[in-house]
Amino acid sequence: MKGTNLGEFEELVLLTIAALVNDAYSVAICDELEKNTGRAAKLGVVHAVLNRLEEKGLVKSKLGEATNTRGGKRKRYYAVTNAGKAALLKAKEVRDNLWSMIPGMTLKNI
């Protein structure tokens, strides 16, 4: 089915959500991505990806409690679904497989 494959950025976002566990909301995801990848993550882009992931059923979201910050607006927290976990595992598996096929020397020489 088209759409079950993960794009590179989608995979990164999904991994970040998983890594942040209970604190995965849009701004935090952006910050975490920037910290780990070293490249600027635009809120608009992340937002679009989150939306797409939710459409694909890889993440689910719920609104948090209202707080004083953010002008009293609630945060939307994301969590990886089982399908999401499966997709991540599958992606890792593909990579591991490919890694295992590479003769050790070739890359160590870089």
Add this chain to the structure above:
Amino acid sequence: MTVNNPKPPRLAEKFLSWYCKPSLLEDLQGDLNEYFDRNVKTKGVRQAKLIYILDVFKFMRLYTIRKPEFVNTLINWIMLGSYVKTSGRNIMRNKLFSFINIAGLSVSLLVGMLLIGLLNDIHSYDQFHEKKNHIYRVISNYQYLDQVDEQWYASSAPKAGKLIKESVPGVQDAALFHSWANNDLKTGDKVIPLQGHWANEALFTVFTFPLVQGNAATALKEPFSLVLTEDVAIKVFGTTDAINKTVTMGEHEYTITGVAKNLPEFSHIKFEMLVSLSTRPVTEKEQYEKYELSWDNMWQGYTYLLLAPDTDLTTLQQNLDNLAVEQNKTIKNAKITLKLQPLNDIALSPQMNNAFGTTMNIKDVWIAGVLAIIVIISACFNYTNLSIARALKRAREIGVRKSIGATKRQVFSQFMVESVLIALAGLVIASVLFVVIKPFFLSIDSSVQSMIKLNLSLVSVLYFIALTLATGLLAGFLPAVFFTRIEAIKVLRSGMDLKLFKNLNMRKVLIVSQFTVSLAFIAATVIGYKQYKHFISFDLGFATENIINVRLQGNKPELIRKEFESIPEIEMISQSKVTAGIGYYYGGSMKYKNPLDSSHINHNTIDANYIPLHKHKLIAGKNFNPAKRDEPSGEKIGEAIVSENILDHFKIGDEKRDRRNYSP
């Protein structure tokens, strides 16, 4: 956090919540707020605001934009039915209120409809000419010595037309008119007075006046050629098959060389017959040779140019200027300037001297337009005021509506629909009034009567409906806004909250302006009527009652007098050159003793019955004596009756009356 925390720009916030899907909105707003706070700290308030605005636009993506939901549209349609139904009930329930509103709006709509009809007619003028976009009229300005005259003349010298056609590039042809060829056409024992012009053969090339009989290229070429319209041909000969028949006009015989299709109503050029322009050198030999072809004879000729489609008007104007400079050398004391006027602008043009055909002054139309708009707006104010005044009655209804879930939008629509319905009812009445009032409106002014027909067409009906909808929306807007603001909880809680009527300054302004406009209109009407009455019943110093003035129109006075004398009801008949007291005079100069001291006087030529008929009072002397016409010596001596003013002016009176020279 401090109290005066910088806030994100409000408009951008509003815009975001307008376009964004409700399910995504809150989170998005929160994110943007968080970033905004962050940016305020790192980049300053201004920068943060700018980024916020940009972000709001960046978030406008397919997945964030709210989609118009089918259900909503459906609900709107269903609600429209409900609005119409409740509006109808409301209109029926408050018969007096509805009647006043409908009547008020219908009168103002009527004014608007008359204006639309008028504009529609004017814009259809001269549209039947195939080459209408390439036809221009040459108009002239005449400056005597240093006296600059801003007025343009619709007429131009025949010489100008000729020279332009010969020497100016881009001019394909020039149709020349010489106005006022009106004459009696005689054939057999029939005498038929006809109106028309002299025109050259290019007329049929430039304009689209199709001939049903005859050759358009040559019809007006030879002297003594005559082109009649179909109707006239039938009137004269009983048939349109009239080619080569001869008729007499004045002392000359003319040959019919063409029969033109009847003119469309909306043609500013009007004629019953056209005489070939080449006739003039023969019939008006003396005048023609003397000055008809001189550069400053620009009073009776009209020139219409047909330009090549790609002619540059600026170059053409330069050529005209050069031509004028060249030709102005041939005349003394005056300077003539030429300009082009597009055919499409002629029917509705600024005031011009020597106007040709039927035209309307653009200024008058503007004034009429502004007045019509004032009347319409005033009627809308009236509706607004009456509606808001009824707020007490309607407030509960709105309270109930709102408490069972009506949105602001729905309340707003309800009142807009109501006012549009009232306006549509007004349109029905206005249409009836339109038909009734049409003949009266057309007879307001002779120029209106000759120009405008006010016949209904699909376009004008569509405009009427558009006008009605616009009026309905305009009238309903303020009440709708007012009612939308009513808070359900306040009006339902404890009867009526008087605070409902606070902040109604707007309404006061409307009332005052409406009263001002109405008073101005009433005052203008009353003053106009009084003036009119004053003119009619003003004591001119002579009797006008039961006197009928009959224009002789070139007929023999003795014959007419004889005919009239046989009618027993006619008590007395007198003859005069002009009708006194209606603003027309014959001018002349009068001298007394001193041959160098001549004064301008207005005079009338009358017979002996004139004075008794009009009951003029003579303070000295006696009426003319018809019996004593000529002196025995045979020398003709005219007699004059003068007014006291003249005696004062020439200081006559102390002395005996003396001879005075008088040359009319």
